[in-house]
Amino acid sequence: MAMKVLIVEDEMMAQxxxxxxxxxxxxxxxxxxxxxxxxxxxxxxKTPGNHADVIFMDVELSDGACFEIFGxxxxxxxxxxxxxxxxxxxxxxxxxxxxxxxxxxxxxxxxRAVARCRMSGxxxxxxxxxxAFGNNPAPKKEYxxxxxxxxxxxxxxxxxxxxxxxxxxxxxNWMVTFDNNRYII
Numbered sequence: 036m037a038m039k040v041l042i043v044e045d046e047m048m049a050q051x052x053x054x055x056x057x058x059x060x061x062x063x064x065x066x067x068x069x070x071x072x073x074x075x076x077x078x079x080x081k082t083p084g085n086h087a088d089v090i091f092m093d094v095e096l097s098d099g100a101c102f103e104i105f106g107x108x109x110x111x112x113x114x115x116x117x118x119x120x121x122x123x124x125x126x127x128x129x130x131x132x133x134x135x136x137x138x139x140x141x142x143x144x145x146x147r148a149v150a151r152c153r154m155s156g157x158x159x160x161x162x163x164x165x166x167a168f169g170n171n172p173a174p175k176k177e178y179x180x181x182x183x184x185x186x187x188x189x190x191x192x193x194x195x196x197x198x199x200x201x202x203x204x205x206x207x208n209w210m211v212t213f214d215n216n217r218y219i220i
Contacts (some may be wrong), residue, residue: 038152041079041087044117045071047099049138051185053091053117060142061149069140072098080108087112089152092132094118095186105130111151184210185217193218 040057044050046167049157050069067087070076073096090112092101114131116123119138128135134148142187181192201215201220210218 038088039067039086041067041076041090041112042069043071043076043090043096043097043101044109045093048094049117052124053140056140056142056145060146064149065183072096073101073103074098076101076104077108079105080110089149090114091117094120094123102130104182115148115152116133165183182220184220186218191218196205 038061042050042053044053050071054066057066068079068085070079076092076096090110090145092104092114094101095117095118113133116132116135117138117140118135121137124135133151134187136144136146136148149211175205179195181194182198184191192208193212197212197214199211201208201210203209208220210220212218
């Protein structure tokens with residue numbers, strides 16, 4: 036059975052490219068509609084008889100952001116965001132998007148997104164999405180192990196684990212260690 040696809044894209048060239056890519060690579064997908072604005076998408080979704088299994092949706096449309104659609108209509112279809120902006124990713128996943136593709140859409144990323152639609156059964160695997168979205172773990176933060184403090188005519192190393200607190204007094208910054216040594220920093 037063919038998956039019915041709605042394409043929500045206000046840029047005609049991007050819309051045609053997506054249609055061509057889907058048609059050439061996914062013969063079991065049927066394009067059942069195209070829209071280019073929040074209003075035209077809402078009208079399409081509310082029209083009796085219109086149904087889509089998957090919606091490829093641009094974020095910034097001709098009359099507003101696609102997130103307005105989610106606020107005005109309960110979308111049952113799986114949504115794949117296609118946009119030139121990476122700044123909307125978290126909001127897209129919060130809205131229930133299955134995947135988030137940056138334009139120009141890479142064929143391997145598109146295949147991954149379609150595969151997610153086929154196997155998700157309507158459920159979003161956030162762990163898999165976040166893993167795919169950023170395969171690199173967060174970099175480990177590195178902190179100083181010691182501070183070098185000028186004390187009279189010499190430099191004294193102070194291990195950060197020995198610092199009790201730092202404070203300011205009369206425009207001077209002080210560091211106090213657990214053994215009650217005070218140093219100007």
